[in-house]
Amino acid sequence: MDNxxxxxxxxxxxxxxMQPRYTLRQSSISKExxxxxVFVHLSDIHFGQEKKGxxxxxxDDARRKLMGDAASVVAGLPSRKATGIIVTGDIAYAGKxxxxxxxxxxxxxxxxxxxxxxxxxxxxxxxxxIDRDKITGAAxxxxxxxxxxxxxKLEAFLGNPMDREVLYxxxxxxxxxxxxxxxxxxxxxxxSADRRVELAEGRAIRFVRLNSALICTKGxxxxxxxxxxxxxxxxxxxxxxxxxxxxxxxxxxxxxxDDMRKFLxxxxxxxxSGHEHLAAVDVEEVEPGCDILxxxxxxxxxxxxDDVYTYAYNVIEFDWDEPTDSLAVTIHPRRWNDGMKxxxxxxxxxxxxxxxxxxxxxxxxxxxxPEKRADILPSPPQSPEVEIMVSQExxxxxxxxxxxxxxxxxxxxxxxxxxxEGDRLRILVDLGAIPAxxxxxxxxxxESRLLRNIVKAGRFDDLKNTVRDALRGHMxxxxxEA
Numbered sequence: 001m002d003n004x005x006x007x008x009x010x011x012x013x014x015x016x017x018m019q020p021r022y023t024l025r026q027s028s029i030s031k032e033x034x035x036x037x038v039f040v041h042l043s044d045i046h047f048g049q050e051k052k053g054x055x056x057x058x059x060d061d062a063r064r065k066l067m068g069d070a071a072s073v074v075a076g077l078p079s080r081k082a083t084g085i086i087v088t089g090d091i092a093y094a095g096k097x098x099x100x101x102x103x104x105x106x107x108x109x110x111x112x113x114x115x116x117x118x119x120x121x122x123x124x125x126x127x128x129x130i131d132r133d134k135i136t137g138a139a140x141x142x143x144x145x146x147x148x149x150x151x152x153k154l155e156a157f158l159g160n161p162m163d164r165e166v167l168y169x170x171x172x173x174x175x176x177x178x179x180x181x182x183x184x185x186x187x188x189x190x191x192s193a194d195r196r197v198e199l200a201e202g203r204a205i206r207f208v209r210l211n212s213a214l215i216c217t218k219g220x221x222x223x224x225x226x227x228x229x230x231x232x233x234x235x236x237x238x239x240x241x242x243x244x245x246x247x248x249x250x251x252x253x254x255x256x257x258d259d260m261r262k263f264l265x266x267x268x269x270x271x272x273s274g275h276e277h278l279a280a281v282d283v284e285e286v287e288p289g290c291d292i293l294x295x296x297x298x299x300x301x302x303x304x305x306d307d308v309y310t311y312a313y314n315v316i317e318f319d320w321d322e323p324t325d326s327l328a329v330t331i332h333p334r335r336w337n338d339g340m341k342x343x344x345x346x347x348x349x350x351x352x353x354x355x356x357x358x359x360x361x362x363x364x365x366x367x368x369x370p371e372k373r374a375d376i377l378p379s380p381p382q383s384p385e386v387e388i389m390v391s392q393e394x395x396x397x398x399x400x401x402x403x404x405x406x407x408x409x410x411x412x413x414x415x416x417x418x419x420x421e422g423d424r425l426r427i428l429v430d431l432g433a434i435p436a437x438x439x440x441x442x443x444x445x446x447e448s449r450l451l452r453n454i455v456k457a458g459r460f461d462d463l464k465n466t467v468r469d470a471l472r473g474h475m476x477x478x479x480x481e482a
Contacts, residue, residue: 035079036319036330037197037205037384040070040114043088043248043274043313044299046128047106048099059301062311062336063106066300069343071113073315073332079383081115082315083197088274088297089126089213089248092173096131100177104417119409120386122195123183124209126248126275127216129174135218138166143217147225151256154215154229158189167214179444180417182388182409185211189231194389196241200320201370204241205327208268212249212275226254233260235267240367242269242327242359244318249275250296264292269327269359271295277302279312279349281331283357291359293329311336312346321358325365330356403460415451415467416444423470431459431466 045063050056074082085107092099111118135143142163146154157163168175168187178184186192191210198204215227226249233256235243245264250273251257264271265286270293279298285291298312305311315332332355335346388409415424424447428434433450454463 033381034200035381035383036317037083037199038074038077038079039316040082040085041272041297041314041316042300043297044090044277044301045087045103046090046093046301047103048093048096049301065342066313067110067113069334070110070315074114077317081383083384084116084120084122084386085111086246086272087123088246088272089124090128090274091123093128094131095129095173097173100173117406117410119413121181122207123178123181124246124248125171125174125211125213127213127221130170130213130216131173132218134170134172139169142167143215146215146227147220151227151229154227158231164188177417180413183209189229191232193236196387197384199318199384202240202367203320203364203370205244205318206241208235208243208245210245210247212247212254223253224255228254228256228260233263235263237267237363239363242361242363243267245271247271247273249273268292269361270329277309279333279346281350289360290362293357293359295331305338310338324358326358326361327364328356328358403455411464411467414471419470427466427470431462
């Protein structure tokens, strides 16, 4: 075992910026005809909300019905299964670890019902994913200063490692949950764009995750007062790819929205949000041959259910429209019918428009023309897979060790989301991953390297069995099995 590979101590909160250079696919992308990529889009699922007086039984019932409804909608689509699940913020209600435990159990069940792996869940934070009990002393002063003085002060704090640690300490409960799903916050204030789906040869979508809760604090989260900062606003485009931006707060909540809107107009094709608990769809022609689609999911678990606010979510298909060389987005909006206590199609959401939006896609057109395959005998359509941008070490893992990548991703999720720190370290010790005398900060990055070393040593089955046994020993607290 190469000890140098795993010795890389970093900040206590493990908020290091990922520098993706290679891609690791869950399975090889076929050159055959591909089906649309299907995602279940949720927001504001608010686990833990009921402790503030919410209707727990009613919310649990609606979440249960959502699983069945999503399964039915997805089963009626050509792919018959989802590519993944997207949650645009407010997974928890108070940013506490036990709320994420509960959310993880429900997301596992939802993933199973729609036919995707639990590891395909993608998350971003919302204002309820902040632990406001952590906003004391230095954190409170920093956030007040940013609210009063603006972006220049935010940049100054982001440039100092100790200040960054204080700023991101409010996400202490969210961070390990998101990292287990391989959706870590970039704790230097940048966005994250490490997930990609190929829709056709040379035509792909890339998801960009933003943190609009970056400066949320006590009593000052008014509309128009939040701040993304220039590091997050910069969207990096690529030929042949169209960007799908995920952000919790709609632009009207963000003080630097004018510049963010310019980046969206010039470099993105879709923006998906939550927060306002009102579902909406809007498409705008930015210029001839260039459109942007804005999608708000509504709330999976709103604060109240009445004639205006109710349980809502979307099923969304992303596809390549070959005749126009464009990104096509088909939206299946779903809304709670309180009179019948069930989900159904939200007939009014699209305002009479067709559910399929063919968007002017300049970055598709700039790429090479996808190969025409009319001369090849038809093959069964292939479902697209999520590609995750990873480090060079993980690429080595994929090439050196022949394991099912989906199985590895799910084991990674179980290891970091469902096991306590002590159990994780015990497994690493038992499998010989920790050399004698090792003296490093055991944060997420260090444990990830040690986990990969076990697999690279050819002990994936041992790791899988050990994690399974550990989870079975914790059925009373996690309720999960590997």
